[in-house]
Amino acid sequence: MEKQLNNEKPMRRRPWAAGFVIFLGLILSGGGYAAATSTVETELSGPEQVEEGRKLFLANCATCHGSNGEGAIGGPSLIGVGAASVDFQVGTGRMPGQASGPQLHKKPVQFTDEQIAAMAAYVASLAPGPAIPAEEYLKGDGDVAHGGELFRINCAMCHNAVGAAGALTEGKWAPVLDGVSEKHIYEAMLTGPQNMPVFNDANLTPEDKKDIISYLKYVENNPSVGGFELGSIGPVAEGLFAWIFGLGFIIAITVWLGAKAN
């Protein structure tokens, strides 16, 4: 009996026991924290939402944008930029900015939808500005042909004819539009984030914006007629393909033609 006990250590003394306990502790504390904090996020509206947004703004944005959104070193004034601007910048993860550079990168979104809505409500309460677009313009059921024409006139020079992105000056670029949500496309046109110009409702009416979104979604959801798109970036990718595979094939055939059979 004594010998048997010595051979078989109790469970809590086995080598993996410490690891298991740490793992269990992490699950419990993390899960408990998540459960505790999730109860705080309730649907807010009106003055409460604005107040919640103000707190979030002071904690996360005020360093660069000023404690009343008036702008400070490193950040522009947010007075009059509207809810659409906040929804786009924070909703795509561009804000809060990570590092200064030619252009802010798209990152994983840092806030929940409720928190973004609260900050948007707060910034919108500072001064009138573009609002978050109505659902009816975001369905992508507009006139694709008209949207395509408007896109080619107003957008394609920077974003490429099918929204595959393009380079600008001094390290800036116009981002890819594939996979961007309808709401964020609309808000970008309305507010002109970073170096993108503004396309207000007098320039592109809400119907026009709806058609442009419909065009982009059509391009995104339909296969390319020409087969392999090679990134849709035009002569660079296509030329590389032609030179390497096309010319390589011709050279291989030439070598074969000239070689003697054995």
Place this chain on the structure above:
Amino acid sequence: MSEIEKAYSGGLATNVERPISDPGIEPHRLRMTDKDEGAAKTAERVIASLFLLSIVGAIVAVWGFFAFPITDGDLAATRNGALWMGIGMALSLFGIGFGAVHWAKSLMPDHEVSEERHLARSSDEVRAQAIEIIKLADGESGFTRRKLIRRTMYGALAFFPIPAVVIFGDLGPTVGDTLKRTMWRAGTRLTKDPTGIPIKAADVTIGSVFHVIPEGLKDLDHEVKLNEKAKAAVLLVRVNPEDLKEDPAKASWSYDGIVAYSKICTHVGCPVALYEQHTHHLLCPCHQSTFDLADHCKVVFGPAARPLPQLPIAVDAEGYLVAQSDFLEPVGPTFWDIRND
């Protein structure tokens, strides 16, 4: 050494007989298909398979044509049809080509053959005969003897092409001032591309970009419209008036921070419309010429040689933006007699 070789070897300081020996034809190497009847059979089967593959390819191409008919609204069908027809036809052609070459290389006779190269020079007898014929013809025709005839004939031949030169010189209308004038006139409203809706100054908020065509362009005939649009296209931008670095002489060309510039690059005429709101840079996508919109579109980078021409604008009684006049300098690529003032 033959007589001919001797005649061509003059000038050599040393007279070496054949400094490089003729290596002759390299020894014949037997192919596997020559040595082994089995290998020959295999090659035969491979060649036949390639020709069969060609037949399959032709059938695939026909199948692709019927299996994926062009249907309205279904772009995928067009793509698949083209893909299968292309693969089928390529297989069909390559099958014949590879089969024929493989046949020639592996089964057809491959013994080496050499052919002597002959001298290009005719023999002295033939050359003398030719000279005789020419002299005889000259004597009989009197070409050298009758100077009057010879010289008038030269004259006639020189004058004959002149009508063609005169006629071709008159092909089509002359360029005239079309390179220097556009559709813009005093009072022409600035309208949106492509709808032709006029633009109010109040609609152009700071940071906005409007792609502009002159009023009336939309209703022109297609070909005329494209030609006019290629010259008259304008980019309309409003910047914060404090950011504008305006030449006092041109200060009246803008309206409260709203400026209008030709969209046609002064390098080789690409549409310059990549506008950056905060840097006020206008970038040409073709060769990266960069213009500073806030500083009369001065060239800040790239191959363009002169700023984009500015369209002087004003506001009419109803609040719409109108042109004060045409561009005051030619738009688009710089040409040889352009005035630089």
